Amino acid sequence: MYQPTGPIIAFLTLALTAASLLDSGCGTTIGSTDGAAQNIALLNVSYDPTREFYAEFNESFAAYWKQQTGQTVTIEQSHGGSGKQARSVIDGLKADVVTLALAYDIDAIADKAQLLPKDWQSRLPHNSSPYTSTVVFLVRKGNPKGIKDWSDLVKGDVRLVTPNPKTSGGARWNYLAAWGYVLKRELGDLAKLKDPAAKAEVDAAQAKAKAFISELYKRVETLDSGARGATTTFVRNGIGDVLLAWENEAFLSVKEAPPGEFEIVVPSISILAEPPVAVIDGVAEKNGTTAVAKAYLEHLYSPQGQQLAAKHFYRPAIAESVSADQRKHFAQLELFTIDDVFGGWSKAQSEHFDDGGLFDQIYQPGK
Amino acid sequence: MATDTKSRRATNDPLWLRILLIGLSIGFVSVLLVLPLVVVFAEAFRAGVGTYFASLNNPAAWRAIHLTLLAAGISVPLNLVFGVAASWAIAKFNFPGKSFLITLIDLPFAVSPVISGLIYMLLFGLQGYFGKTLAAYNIEIIFAVPGIVLATLFVTFPFVARELIPLVQEQGDEEEQAALSLGASGLATFWRVTLPNIKWGLLYGVILCNARAMGEFGAVSVVAGHRGSTNTIPLYVEVLYNGWNAPAAFTMASILALLGLVTLAAKTYLEWKVNQQLHDTLEPIAAEAIV
Numbered sequence: 001m002y003q004p005t006g007p008i009i010a011f012l013t014l015a016l017t018a019a020s021l022l023d024s025g026c027g028t029t030i031g032s033t034d035g036a037a038q039n040i041a042l043l044n045v046s047y048d049p050t051r052e053f054y055a056e057f058n059e060s061f062a063a064y065w066k067q068q069t070g071q072t073v074t075i076e077q078s079h080g081g082s083g084k085q086a087r088s089v090i091d092g093l094k095a096d097v098v099t100l101a102l103a104y105d106i107d108a109i110a111d112k113a114q115l116l117p118k119d120w121q122s123r124l125p126h127n128s129s130p131y132t133s134t135v136v137f138l139v140r141k142g143n144p145k146g147i148k149d150w151s152d153l154v155k156g157d158v159r160l161v162t163p164n165p166k167t168s169g170g171a172r173w174n175y176l177a178a179w180g181y182v183l184k185r186e187l188g189d190l191a192k193l194k195d196p197a198a199k200a201e202v203d204a205a206q207a208k209a210k211a212f213i214s215e216l217y218k219r220v221e222t223l224d225s226g227a228r229g230a231t232t233t234f235v236r237n238g239i240g241d242v243l244l245a246w247e248n249e250a251f252l253s254v255k256e257a258p259p260g261e262f263e264i265v266v267p268s269i270s271i272l273a274e275p276p277v278a279v280i281d282g283v284a285e286k287n288g289t290t291a292v293a294k295a296y297l298e299h300l301y302s303p304q305g306q307q308l309a310a311k312h313f314y315r316p317a318i319a320e321s322v323s324a325d326q327r328k329h330f331a332q333l334e335l336f337t338i339d340d341v342f343g344g345w346s347k348a349q350s351e352h353f354d355d356g357g358l359f360d361q362i363y364q365p366g367k
Numbered sequence: 368m369a370t371d372t373k374s375r376r377a378t379n380d381p382l383w384l385r386i387l388l389i390g391l392s393i394g395f396v397s398v399l400l401v402l403p404l405v406v407v408f409a410e411a412f413r414a415g416v417g418t419y420f421a422s423l424n425n426p427a428a429w430r431a432i433h434l435t436l437l438a439a440g441i442s443v444p445l446n447l448v449f450g451v452a453a454s455w456a457i458a459k460f461n462f463p464g465k466s467f468l469i470t471l472i473d474l475p476f477a478v479s480p481v482i483s484g485l486i487y488m489l490l491f492g493l494q495g496y497f498g499k500t501l502a503a504y505n506i507e508i509i510f511a512v513p514g515i516v517l518a519t520l521f522v523t524f525p526f527v528a529r530e531l532i533p534l535v536q537e538q539g540d541e542e543e544q545a546a547l548s549l550g551a552s553g554l555a556t557f558w559r560v561t562l563p564n565i566k567w568g569l570l571y572g573v574i575l576c577n578a579r580a581m582g583e584f585g586a587v588s589v590v591a592g593h594r595g596s597t598n599t600i601p602l603y604v605e606v607l608y609n610g611w612n613a614p615a616a617f618t619m620a621s622i623l624a625l626l627g628l629v630t631l632a633a634k635t636y637l638e639w640k641v642n643q644q645l646h647d648t649l650e651p652i653a654a655e656a657i658v
Binding site: 043045048051052076077078079080085088090091092093094112113228229232252256 | 593596
């Protein structure tokens with residue numbers, strides 16, 4: 001018996017037509033254009049908690065650039081865990097600029113993909129970090145577990161949320177902040193770290209720090225791949241008692257959540273987190289966007305850029321560009337740098353976070 | 368008494384047991400399937416119909432819908448052609464490595480979608496095998512639309528073929544032999560004998576394939592680069608949700624759910640259609656048997 005094949009032929013024709021139509025419509029929407037053209041596209045590959053800041057900053061820069069040159073610039077954003085984002089750029093994500101969570105991730109791009117010179121960090125003021133932040137605690141209404149400082153995190157049945165240091169820059173700052181706290185508690189003065197005479201004392205303190213971090217990570221509920229995922233876990237899904245968070249991310253959570261739902265606890269000491277920015281020369285040159293990419297990053301240091309950073313709870317690198325009133329948001333606490341305590345990012349990375357490093361030794365999933 | 372209980376048929380089970388079992392199944396389905404679906408739509412419309420359409424009326428949303436349809440629109444027809452060819456080859460010919468081919472077709476089912484994304488990264492990423500060559504010719508695959516399409520193609524690969532192979536195997540090639548011996552050309556045989564025989568299975572496979580193509584998250588997430596221009600609907604839902612924009616996230620989720628429901632409706636209609644056809648073909652035989 002002959003059966004009609006009409007529906008199948010109709011479907012096939014429809015699907016193929018749709019595909020070809022869609023395909024032809026697609027080519028016009030993507031891609032950076034030449035610097036001399038009127039419309040310029042930039043891709044800013046950033047880390048997790050900068051979404052809101054760059055959404056507003058991009059508008060500010062587009063207006064500024066239009067006024068300066070008459071060109072229209074549209075900036076596309078990409079957000080995710082800092083380490084993962086760096087990996088993507090190395091694998092070919094065409095970022096004109098990167099604005100990542102820590103210098104090591106940009107070093108990795110310079111190292112593995114040779115897309116920018118190794119001395120990139122000296123190209124812009126303040127170690128190429130136009131804004132800084134630190135690590136604080138976000139707790140639930142009324143601080144039911146009575147968290148005041150790092151030592152309270154490993155008391156009783158306190159459960160924590162922090163992202164995975166393997167993929168997230170914020171997570172690495174969290175981890176190092178906790179480590180630095182123990183060194184400070186044990187040594188009293190962090191200058192001893194550089195004093196050869198105090199070696200025995202320093203070794204003992206390092207061992208204490210390792211034990212503390214080990215206990216800390218036993219209490220971690222989830223290791224999300226990026227800071228924003230961790231925030232979502234804590235804020236929306238109600239998991240854990242304390243979120244170790246970027247200061248700006250903690251402020252944002254308090255602002256976005258119903259009033260009074262969360263409180264910020266500032267510890268006695270924390271780390272000075274310097275999220276750096278850089279033009280990816282190899283990509284920008286190919287796209288013909290070097291000039292606009294440079295101007296984009298320089299705009300971060302302008303009073304306007306610094307104002308916006310402060311508005312989104314980042315500590316401006318040039319403190320004078322914001323009012324004393326705005327500065328009051330940022331708690332005064334002792335901040336140590338990664339260079340002071342860990343001898344810079346590449347050392348910290350290889351000792352703590354590379355495969356087989358201290359983090360792998362102390363954190364065994366399921367134990 | 369004991370033997371009496373044992374020999375009882377299911378329909379004689381006590382009322383309470385029947386109520387319990389039915390209640391349990393309905394309860395499970397409601398909690399696990401219906402409730403989340405309702406929540407998606409409730410959340411999407413929570414801020415009002417105006418907000419719902421406002422979040423749709425946004426270039427990023429349209430681009431995500433556009434890219435999702437594009438990926439499905441390319442991978443479904445390709446998989447359809449491949450599925451028919453593969454099932455034909457497997458069912459009607461004997462060749463060395465046949466069982467190996469069948470196993471290979473199943474590979475995307477067995478491999479985690481994330482791995483399949485990473486495979487393309489290793490092949491076409493800048494540090495991958497072909498990365499430098501592609502970059503020299505300015506060909507973008509990873510972190511661009513072709514990567515999304517490739518990843519979708521990979522995860523949806525087995526659906527049509529898997530649906531067709533048993534069907535074609537079961538049917539054998541007698542009808543085709545007859546058509547050929549009566550002088551029909553190969554193409555005519557395919558259009559008028561083979562295709563009508565497999566059309567419902569084929570459509571069913573296409574529908575499943577389409578559902579997966581539109582809903583895939585893991586594989587495309589790896590090759591998309593978290594940027595606006597390469598967001599499919601599922602990726603865009605994540606971006607919105609992480610950007611404190613839950614209403615818009617649920618709006619997009621509801622679009623995806625809607626597409627899923629349409630697929631489900633089409634599948635149900637097909638099943639009904641197939642049953643009816645089976646009924647029609649069986650009835651004359653049954654009638655003959657009685658005579």
